[in-house]
Amino acid sequence: MNENDEKDLTTNFQKGIALMEAASGSAEQAFGFLSNLVDLGKEITRSKVEIRRIDAMENYLITKLTYQYDIYHKLLAATFAERGKTIEKHFTVIDMGIKTSDRELILGGLHSLASIVKESPFTNFERFSAAFNAGTLPPI
Amino acid sequence: MKSKALLPVLATAFSVLPAMVLGGLSKTIKQSRPLEKKLASIDNKAAKKARKNVEEIELAEAEFARRSRGRSSPEKMLLDFKSRLGEGYGFWNSLESAKEKYNEAVRIARCFVARHKVSIAEAALFNDDYWFIRERALVYVDELKKVSSKLSVRERTLFDAAKEKGLGNINVRIDRDLPSELEAGIARRNAESWSSFAKNSSDSLDRIGDMMSFVGESVQQKRLTGGNTKMESNIFLGTLAFEAGGMVLNAASNIIGSIVENNKAKKELKEAELELVEKIDKVEADRLKAEAFCLRADEINKSLGKTIEAYDKIFRDTRALLFPQRDPSKTHRARRKMERRGQPYFTESEEREIMDLVKAAGFLTSFVDAKL
Numbered sequence: 001m002n003e004n005d006e007k008d009l010t011t012n013f014q015k016g017i018a019l020m021e022a023a024s025g026s027a028e029q030a031f032g033f034l035s036n037l038v039d040l041g042k043e044i045t046r047s048k049v050e051i052r053r054i055d056a057m058e059n060y061l062i063t064k065l066t067y068q069y070d071i072y073h074k075l076l077a078a079t080f081a082e083r084g085k086t087i088e089k090h091f092t093v094i095d096m097g098i099k100t101s102d103r104e105l106i107l108g109g110l111h112s113l114a115s116i117v118k119e120s121p122f123t124n125f126e127r128f129s130a131a132f133n134a135g136t137l138p139p140i
Numbered sequence: 141m142k143s144k145a146l147l148p149v150l151a152t153a154f155s156v157l158p159a160m161v162l163g164g165l166s167k168t169i170k171q172s173r174p175l176e177k178k179l180a181s182i183d184n185k186a187a188k189k190a191r192k193n194v195e196e197i198e199l200a201e202a203e204f205a206r207r208s209r210g211r212s213s214p215e216k217m218l219l220d221f222k223s224r225l226g227e228g229y230g231f232w233n234s235l236e237s238a239k240e241k242y243n244e245a246v247r248i249a250r251c252f253v254a255r256h257k258v259s260i261a262e263a264a265l266f267n268d269d270y271w272f273i274r275e276r277a278l279v280y281v282d283e284l285k286k287v288s289s290k291l292s293v294r295e296r297t298l299f300d301a302a303k304e305k306g307l308g309n310i311n312v313r314i315d316r317d318l319p320s321e322l323e324a325g326i327a328r329r330n331a332e333s334w335s336s337f338a339k340n341s342s343d344s345l346d347r348i349g350d351m352m353s354f355v356g357e358s359v360q361q362k363r364l365t366g367g368n369t370k371m372e373s374n375i376f377l378g379t380l381a382f383e384a385g386g387m388v389l390n391a392a393s394n395i396i397g398s399i400v401e402n403n404k405a406k407k408e409l410k411e412a413e414l415e416l417v418e419k420i421d422k423v424e425a426d427r428l429k430a431e432a433f434c435l436r437a438d439e440i441n442k443s444l445g446k447t448i449e450a451y452d453k454i455f456r457d458t459r460a461l462l463f464p465q466r467d468p469s470k471t472h473r474a475r476r477k478m479e480r481r482g483q484p485y486f487t488e489s490e491e492r493e494i495m496d497l498v499k500a501a502g503f504l505t506s507f508v509d510a511k512l
Contacts, residue, residue: 040400044231047403054410055225058417062222065421066215072428080435087439091446098453103496106450110503117443118506122432 072129079121086116178279186272193265200261204254207247214251218420221248229406238406242413249416249423256423259430266437273444277504280451284501444507451500458493462486 090113097105211217221244227233228241464470479485486494 043400043403047407048231050407051229051410052226054414058225058414059222061414061417061421062218065417065424066219069424069428070215073431076428076432076435080439083439087443091442094446094450098450101453101457103454103457106454107496107499110447110450110500113443113446114503114506117439121436125432 075125075128079125083116083121087113090116175279175283179276182272182275182279186269189268189272190265193261193268197258197261197265200254200257204251204258207251207254211251214248214255217248217251221245229410231403233406235402235405238409242409245413245416249420252420252423252427256427256430259427259434263430263433263437266434266441270437270441270444273441273448276448277444277507280448280455281501281504283455284497440507444504447500447503447507451497451504454497454500458497461493462490 090109094106094109094113097103097107097109208214208217212220228237462470463472468474475485
C-alpha cells in the first residue's frame with residue numbers, strides 16, 4: 001500500500017464515518033461499523049490466501065498419490081506375474097518328477113524354486129520406490 | 141486382489157492338500173495314524189478360518205460396492221474432485237456449499253477406506269493360510285525327526301545342520317486401525333468443529349433476527365407511547381431515527397461478524413478436507429502394503445504347498461523302501477534286533493534315501509523362513 005492509497009483510504013474512511021454519523025447520529029457507532037468493514041476485508045483476503053494455499057497442497061497430494069500408487073500397483077503386479085511364470089515352470093518340473101518318481105528331478109525343481117522364492121522381491125521394490133520418491137530414476 | 145482371484149489359494153489350501161493327504165497319502169496314513177489325525181485337524185481348522193475370512197472379504201466388498209455405487213473408481217472420483225478444488229469455498233459461496241464440498245471429500249475418503257478394508261481382509265486370509273500350511277510343514281518335519289533318530293552319526297549331523305536353519309515366520313504389520321482412525325477423525329470434526337460451525341452460523345443469524353425484531357418492537361412501542369403534539373412527534377421521530385440508525389448499524393456489524401465467522405468456518409472445513417486427503421494417502425500406502433503382502437504370501441504359500449506335495453512323495457517312497465509291507469527283515473522290530481547285534485539300523489543306501497528326505501525338509505524350512 002503506497003502513500004496515496006493510504007491517503008485515499010483515510011479520506012474514504014473519514015467520509016464513511018461522516019456518512020454513517022449522519023445516518024445514525026453517532027460518530028462512535030459509525031466508526032465501529034467501518035472498522036468492522038475494514039476487518040472484514042482483511043479477513044476475506046487472509047482466508048482467500050489460506051484456502052488457495054490449501055488448494056495447492058491438496059492438488060499436489062492428490063496428483064502424487066493417484067499416480068504414485070498406480071505405478072506401484074502396476075509394478076507389483078508385473079513383478080509377481082513375471083516371478084509367477086518362472087515359479088510355474090519349476091512346478092511343472094517338480095510335477096514331472098513326482099509323476100515319474102524321479103527324485104533328482106524333484107530335488108532339482110525344489111532347489112530352483114527355493115532360489116527364487118527365498119529371494120524377496122521387495123528389496124528391489126524398496127530401492128525403486130526410494131529412487132522414485134527422490135526423483136532419481138535413471139532415464140529410460 | 142478380488143476374492144475370485146483368491147480361489148486358487150483356497151484351492152491350494154482345501155482341495156489339493158486334503159486330497160493329497162487323504163487320497164495319495166492313504167498308504168502313509170495307514171502306516172502313520174497320528175500324521176493323518178494331525179493333518180486332518182489342521183485342515184478342519186484351516187477350512188473354518190478360511191470360511192470366516194471369505195465372509196469378511198465378501199462383507200468388505202459389499203461395503204465398498206455400496207459406498208462407490210454408481211460411481212467410478214475412487215481414484216477417478218478423487219481426480220474429478222481435484223478438478224473442482226476451488227469450488228465451494230469462495231467468498232460468495234454459502235457455508236452450506238463448503239460443507240457439501242467437504243462432505244464430498246468424506247464420501248470419497250470412505251470409498252478409499254472401504255477398499256482398504258477389502259485388502260486387509262484378503263491379507264488376513266493369506267496370512268492365516270500361510271500359518272496353516274506352515275503348520276502342515278511342521279508336522280512333516282516332526283515326522284522326519286522320528287526317522288532321524290535312527291540315522292548314523294554322520295548323517296544325523298547333516299540332518300541337524302538342515303534342521304537348525306530354524307523355522308521362522310513371515311509377518312507384516314498392516315495398520316488395521318487406519319479405517320477407524322479415519323472415521324474417528326471425521327467424527328471428531330463432526331462433533332467439535334462441525335457443530336460449532338453450525339452453531340456459529342445459526343447463532344449469528346439468530347442474533348441478527350433478534351436485533352431486527354427489537355428494532356421493530358421499539359418502533360412499535362414508541363408509536364404507542366408517542367406524544368400527541370407535532371413537536372413531541374418530531375422529538376419522538378428524531379429519537380426513533382437515532383435509535384433505529386444505531387440498531388441498524390449494530391445489526392450490520394453483526395452481519396459482518398457472521399460473514400467473518402462463516403469465512404473462518406470455511407477455512408476450517410478446507411483444512412479438514414486437506415486432512416482427509418492426507419489420510420487417503422496413508423490409507424493407500426497401507427493398501428499397497430497389504431496387496432504386496434498378499435502377492436508375496438500367495439507365492440510362498442503355493443511354493444510351500446508344492447514342496448509339501450514333493451516332500452510327501454519322497455516321504456512315501458522312502459517309507460515304502462525302508463519298511464516294505466511284506467518284508468519281515470525290514471520291520472522296526474527286525475531292525476532293532478540287528479542294531480543290538482552291532483549292525484546299523486539303516487544301511488548306507490537306505491541312509492542316502494533318507495538324506496533326500498532331509499534335503500526336501502530343508503526346502504520346506506527354507507520356504508517357511510523365506511523373507512517377505
